[in-house]
Amino acid sequence: MTLNVTLETTELRFPSRIEAIDEAAAAVAEFMNRLGIGEDIAFGVDMAVREAVTNAVVHGNKLDNAKEVELRLRNTPEVFEISVHDQGSGFNPTEVPDPTTDENILKPSGRGIFFMRNFMDEVDWSADPKGGTSVRMIKKL
């Protein structure tokens, strides 16, 4: 893991293994602690980060240790912004079905993106020109 901290931005890189989820969540918790973000907001952000990093590690990079997940944390007085970048082939978020409908409610998967959208104020995905997929999540402060 490499760490670069400036006054406004933290960037970390993790190998694509399950342990990266806890490591990323710990880094975000420390960042939120420095910002004085309250427990209620912190719970939802933690959940969203874990789901985003899980998606990047498991679905994006398919647990390939040679591929990295990049986490970027940035704050302004108004927002806390989290970006997670993987080296996978991407997906279409509009094709992810709503897990709360009758036909999907008993499906074992498909709730990660739902939680990210539920707990954050903005979530959007983009294909990176250098390859891979980025998800950017914003929480208003």
Add this chain to the structure above:
Amino acid sequence: MAELNISERQVGEVTVLDMDGKITIGEGSVALRTAIRRLLEEGKKKILLNLAKVGYIDSSGIGELVSSYTSINKEGGQLKLLNLTQKLQDLLTITKLLTVFDVYDSEEEALASFK
């Protein structure tokens, strides 16, 4: 220490699993899946999950609860949930899964509800 410790006790026909830890992707979800699979193989189909000490669950853990529910139902059994933390209750509310699971705050009432 394991991410999720599961202790088993038998109360009449009902198997109670007291769970302590995290039900998250990887070890925690696998531990729950393994425990449920073993109980079904042993013919134990009335299962009560005591979640009082489950401090954290992610979408994978919630998916594992759903899988447990459907595989037990398929075998003609029943899965019920006991002592949800407030956060887990909130997650099951927003996912609408509180309408699927039979949830109790009292072990006595939960045990009595099994047919």
